[in-house]
Amino acid sequence: MSLDKEKIKNVAKLARISVDEAKVESLTKDLNSIFKFIEQLNELNTDKVEPLTSILNQSLRSRKDEISDGKIREKILKNSPKENEEFFVVPKVVE
Amino acid sequence: MTEITRQSLNEIIEKVKTKKISSTDLTKAYIKNIESAKKLNAFVTTTFDQALDKAQQFDNKPNFDQLLPGIPLAVKDLFCTENTKTTAGSNILNNFIPSYESTVTKNLWNNGSFLLGKLNCDEFAMGSSNETSHYGNVINPVGDHLVPGGSSGGSSSALAADLTPATIGTDTGGSIRQPASFTGTVGLKPTYGLCSRWGIVAFASSLDQAGPMTKTIQDCAIMLESMSGFDEKDSTSINKKNEQYSKNLKDNIKGLKIGIPKEYRVDNMPKEVDELWEKGKKILKDLGAQLIDISLPHTKYALPTYYIVAPAEASSNLARYDGVRYGYRSKQGKDLIEMYEKTRSEGFGDEVKRRILIGTYVLSSGYYDAYYLKAQKVRQLIKKDFDDSFKKIDAILTPSTPSSAFKIGEKTNDPVSMYLNDIFTVPVNLAGLPALSMPAGVDKQGHPLGLQLIGKALDEQKILNIGYAFEKNCGFKNEIKKWWS
Numbered sequence: 228m229s230l231d232k233e234k235i236k237n238v239a240k241l242a243r244i245s246v247d248e249a250k251v252e253s254l255t256k257d258l259n260s261i262f263k264f265i266e267q268l269n270e271l272n273t274d275k276v277e278p279l280t281s282i283l284n285q286s287l288r289s290r291k292d293e294i295s296d297g298k299i300r301e302k303i304l305k306n307s308p309k310e311n312e313e314f315f316v317v318p319k320v321v322e
Numbered sequence: 323m324t325e326i327t328r329q330s331l332n333e334i335i336e337k338v339k340t341k342k343i344s345s346t347d348l349t350k351a352y353i354k355n356i357e358s359a360k361k362l363n364a365f366v367t368t369t370f371d372q373a374l375d376k377a378q379q380f381d382n383k384p385n386f387d388q389l390l391p392g393i394p395l396a397v398k399d400l401f402c403t404e405n406t407k408t409t410a411g412s413n414i415l416n417n418f419i420p421s422y423e424s425t426v427t428k429n430l431w432n433n434g435s436f437l438l439g440k441l442n443c444d445e446f447a448m449g450s451s452n453e454t455s456h457y458g459n460v461i462n463p464v465g466d467h468l469v470p471g472g473s474s475g476g477s478s479s480a481l482a483a484d485l486t487p488a489t490i491g492t493d494t495g496g497s498i499r500q501p502a503s504f505t506g507t508v509g510l511k512p513t514y515g516l517c518s519r520w521g522i523v524a525f526a527s528s529l530d531q532a533g534p535m536t537k538t539i540q541d542c543a544i545m546l547e548s549m550s551g552f553d554e555k556d557s558t559s560i561n562k563k564n565e566q567y568s569k570n571l572k573d574n575i576k577g578l579k580i581g582i583p584k585e586y587r588v589d590n591m592p593k594e595v596d597e598l599w600e601k602g603k604k605i606l607k608d609l610g611a612q613l614i615d616i617s618l619p620h621t622k623y624a625l626p627t628y629y630i631v632a633p634a635e636a637s638s639n640l641a642r643y644d645g646v647r648y649g650y651r652s653k654q655g656k657d658l659i660e661m662y663e664k665t666r667s668e669g670f671g672d673e674v675k676r677r678i679l680i681g682t683y684v685l686s687s688g689y690y691d692a693y694y695l696k697a698q699k700v701r702q703l704i705k706k707d708f709d710d711s712f713k714k715i716d717a718i719l720t721p722s723t724p725s726s727a728f729k730i731g732e733k734t735n736d737p738v739s740m741y742l743n744d745i746f747t748v749p750v751n752l753a754g755l756p757a758l759s760m761p762a763g764v765d766k767q768g769h770p771l772g773l774q775l776i777g778k779a780l781d782e783q784k785i786l787n788i789g790y791a792f793e794k795n796c797g798f799k800n801e802i803k804k805w806w807s
Binding site: 235238239241242243246247254257260261268271273276277279281283285288290299302303305307308309315319320 | 417418419421514515528554557558560561620622623625626627629630637641644645646647648649650651655656657658659660661662663664666667670675676678679680682683686693695696697698699700701702703705736737738741752753754779
C-alpha cells in the first residue's frame with residue numbers, strides 16, 4: 228500500500244504534530260520507503276501463530292493500592308511551562 | 323597522573339582502594355580530559371562542582387568495601403538524575419530538571435560512585451549514529467569524520483576518549499552494542515527485566531534495557547552487578563537474587579557449545595567482517611568450545627518487525643510531551659489543540675516525528691491487524707527461533723554490526739539504510755535476551771569491529787565468561803590517537 232499526502236496529514240493530525248506543507252513531500256517519500264520495507268512481513272503466513280504480548284515468563288505483579296508517596300505538589304509543578312499556584316495553566320478551552 | 327584515565331575501571335578501583343590515588347585527584351583528571359575534548363561533543367551537561375564535592379566527601383570518609391568506591395561516572399542523558407537537567411537529546415526536554423533519580427543511577431551511586439555529567443545521545447534514543455540529537459553530532463574518537471554509533475553515541479565516545487572510566491547506555495535495538503562496536507569498547511544489553519526501567523526516558527517499553535559500556539569484560543561485570551536488581555517500581559522487573567558477576571568471572575569455557583547462525587552472513591557484508599567472525603570462531607574453538615551450526619530462519623524479518631513494534635510503542639510513550647506539565651511549550655497556538663500541535667512540531671526532531679507518525683499509523687483503526695498484530699506474531703516466531711536453538715547450545719556468536727563506523731552524513735538521507743545498521747542487534751531485543759558486543763579487531767582503515775555473544779535469558783554470567791576468555795586471547799588493543807585536544 229502507499230501513503231499519499233492527505234493520509235499523512237491525517238496521521239499527523241491524530242498524532243498532534245503540525246507538519247510544514249513544505250516538508251510533506253519528503254516525509255511522504257521517507258514513510259513510503261519505510262512501509263515498503265516493513266511490508267516484507269506479508270511474505271510470512273502467520274495464521275496459526277499466537278501474537279507475542281510479553282517477553283517475560285512471568286505475569287505482571289499486582290500490589291496493594293496504597294499511597295506510598297505524596298505531598299510533592301511543588302516538585303511536580305516545578306517543571307511546568309506555566310502554572311498558577313496549584314494548577315497547570317493551558318490556553319483557554321471554554322468561552 | 324594523566325595516564326590514570328587510560329586504565330580500566332577495575333585497575334582504577336584497585337588504585338583508589340590501595341590509596342595510590344584519591345577520589346578527588348581521579349575526578350580532577352577526568353575533568354581535565356573532558357575540558358580538552360569539547361570537539362567530540364560527548365557531553366550535554368557537566369556536573370563538575372557536584373562531582374568534586376562528592377569526591378571530597380568520599381576522601382574524608384572513604385568506604386572501600388563498595389563496588390565503585392569514589393568513582394566518577396558520566397551517564398547517558400536518558401537517565402533521569404535528580405536536580406540535574408535530563409534532555410534525552412531532545413529540544414522538548416531542554417529545560418527538564420527531574421525531581422527524582424532513576425533506579426539504575428541510584429544503584430550506581432549507592433555503590434559508591436557519583437555523577438560526572440550527562441552524555442549526548444540520539445533524540446529519545448532513536449538513531450544509529452548520534453546524528454539526531456538536538457545538541458549536535460557526537461564525534462567518534464577513532465576519527466574526526468566518523469560517527470560514534472547510536473543511540474548511546476555520547477557514551478561510547480566519552481568512554482573511548484577516556485572521559486569517564488565506564489558508563490551506561492540504553493539498548494532498544496542495538497543502542498549499546500553498535501556504538502561499542504564502532505569505538506572498540508565493550509557493551510552489554512542485559513536480559514529484559516534485569517535492570518529497572520524506572521526513571522529512564524521511555525522509547526519502546528517492551529524492548530528498552532539499560533546496560534554497561536566499558537573498556538574491559540571485567541569492568542562490564544562490575545558495572546552490571548552495580549546497576550542491576552529487582553525494582554518494585556518497574557512492573558516488568560524480574561524478582562531474583564542479585565548476582566556477583568565480577569567475583570564469578572571465569573575464563574574456562576571448555577566444552578561450551580557455541581551456535582553459529584547461518585542467517586547472519588548477509589549480502590554486501592564487507593569481507594573483513596566475515597574474516598573477523600572466522601577469527602572469533604577459531605579463538606573460541608582453540609579454547610575448547612564446540613562450534614555448532616544453527617539456523618534462526620526468521621532473522622531477516624526482525625528489522626521490519628522492529629520498525630512496527632518500536633514506533634508503535636514510541637508513539638504511545640511520547641504522547642506525554644504536550645507542553646502542559648513539563649518540557650518545552652510553543653509560544654504559538656491560539657487554542658489547546660494548536661498549542662499541542664505546535665509544541666510537538668517545534669519540540670521533536672525529524673526522526674522522532676517520523677517514528678511517531680509510523681507508530682500512530684500502524685496503531686490506527688483499520689490498520690492495527692495488518693501491522694501491529696502481524697508484527698507481534700512474527701516477534702513470536704523470532705523468539706521461537708532462539709528458544710529452539712538454545713535447547714542445544716550455550717551461546718551464539720555473530721558479528722555486532724555489518725560494518726565499522728561510517729562517515730558523518732553518509733546515511734542521513736536514507737532512513738532504511740540507517741536502520742539496516744541494527745540488523746544483527748535487533749533480533750535480541752525482540753526476544754528479550756542478553757547480548758554482549760566485544761572488540762575483536764580492526765578493518766583495513768584501522769576502524770574497530772566487534773563480535774556479539776548472545777545468551778539465554780538471565781545467562782549474563784556465561785556470555786561474560788566467554789567474553790573474558792575471548793578478550794585474553796584476542797589480542798585487541800584500542801589504539802586511539804588523541805587528536806582532539
